[in-house]
Amino acid sequence: MESLFFYSRQKLKDMIRIAIQTKGRLNEESIKMLSSIDIDIDNNKRKFLSNAANFPAEVLYLRDDDIPHVVESGTAQLGIVGLNEVAEKGCNVEIVCKLGFGGCRISLAIPKGDEYTGVEYFNGKRIATSYPAILQKFLNENNIDARIEVITGSVEIAPAAGIADAIFDIVSSGGTLVSNGLKEVERVFESEAVLIANKDLATQEKEILDEILFRIESEKISLRKKYILMNIPSENLQVALQILPAMRSPTVLPLAAEGWCSLHSVVGADELWDKVKQLKAIGAEGILVLSLDKIIL
Ligand code: PRT
Ligand code: ZN
Numbered sequence: 001m002e003s004l005f006f007y008s009r010q011k012l013k014d015m016i017r018i019a020i021q022t023k024g025r026l027n028e029e030s031i032k033m034l035s036s037i038d039i040d041i042d043n044n045k046r047k048f049l050s051n052a053a054n055f056p057a058e059v060l061y062l063r064d065d066d067i068p069h070v071v072e073s074g075t076a077q078l079g080i081v082g083l084n085e086v087a088e089k090g091c092n093v094e095i096v097c098k099l100g101f102g103g104c105r106i107s108l109a110i111p112k113g114d115e116y117t118g119v120e121y122f123n124g125k126r127i128a129t130s131y132p133a134i135l136q137k138f139l140n141e142n143n144i145d146a147r148i149e150v151i152t153g154s155v156e157i158a159p160a161a162g163i164a165d166a167i168f169d170i171v172s173s174g175g176t177l178v179s180n181g182l183k184e185v186e187r188v189f190e191s192e193a194v195l196i197a198n199k200d201l202a203t204q205e206k207e208i209l210d211e212i213l214f215r216i217e218s219e220k221i222s223l224r225k226k227y228i229l230m231n232i233p234s235e236n237l238q239v240a241l242q243i244l245p246a247m248r249s250p251t252v253l254p255l256a257a258e259g260w261c262s263l264h265s266v267v268g269a270d271e272l273w274d275k276v277k278q279l280k281a282i283g284a285e286g287i288l289v290l291s292l293d294k295i296i297l
Pocket of ligand 1: 021022023024025026062063064065081082083084085102103104169170171172173174175176177191192193
C-alpha cells in the first residue's frame, strides 16, 4: 500500500485514476464495463498501473478491500467495487452509480436442521463473518446480543468446524450454503458493483467523471433499445408510424418498388416482439432488428 503514495495527485489533474480489482469476481466485468464506454485497458499486459489508450484515465489494480480507502484518500479519484466493501469499510466516498454487475447479498445463515423462529434466534449465538461492521449494525438495530467471530475466508465452514453457530456471508446462487448444510434465514444487505468517487475532485477531474457518466448513461439506454428497419406498403405507412414512435420521428425512405417504403426506427427492447407482431399484421416485410452500440440523446 505504501508504494501508492509515490503517485502524487498533482500529476493527475488532467487525468483520472480508476481503482479496480486486480483479480477476482469483479475484475473482468470492470474491464468490460470500461471497454463498453470506450475506455480500453490492456488487461493482458496488466501492471500495477495501466494507461487507457484512448481516454485520460489510468487504471490502478488493487485488492477490493483496499479500493474504498484509496478513493477516500484521493490516491485514486474513482473506484469500481462491491457496495458491500464500501459499507463495511465505512469510507467517506461518493457512491456515483450502480453498475449492474456483481450482484449478491449478505445474509445470515444457520444449520439447516435448526428451527428458525425469527431474528431473536441469534441472541447469545456466535456468528462467523468477514463483514463485522455491517453485521454489528444489523444486530444493534434489532437489539440482538450475539458474538461476532471475524474470519477472512471460508466462512461457510465455521459452523461445521465448531467455530460458530451461524454465519453472515455473501450469497449469490445459494449453492455454497446448501453444500455446507446451511440455510439462509435473513437477507441483510443487497449489493452490486458501484462506481465510487473521491469527495474532493478537482474541476478537471469532475469534467472527466461527467464524461464517464454521460457514456455510462448512453450505454445503459442503448442496452434497452433496438434498431428496427423494414419494408412497408406505403398505404399502411401512417398506421406503422402510430405503432413505431421513434426518438423524434421514424425515418421513411422511398423504395424502387412502387407502393413500398422503408421504415427505420428505435424501439424499447421489452416491446420489440409486440411491435413486430403488429407491423407484420399490416404487411411489413424484410424486418431487420439490430443491437445499438450507443444512443446519444
Ligand atoms: O482478492 P480480493 O480481496 O480482491 O477479492 P475477494 O476474494 O475479497 O473478493 P471476490 O473476488 O470473491 O469478490 C469480489 C466482490 O464480488 C464481492 O465483494 C461482492 O461484491 C461480489 N460478489 C458477487 C461475490 C459473489 N457474488 C459471491 N458469490 N463475492 C463473493 N461470492 C462468494 C461468497 O463469498 C461465497 O463463498 O461466493 C460464495 C457464494 O456464492 P453462491 O453462488 O454459492 O451463493
Ligand atoms: Zn477482498
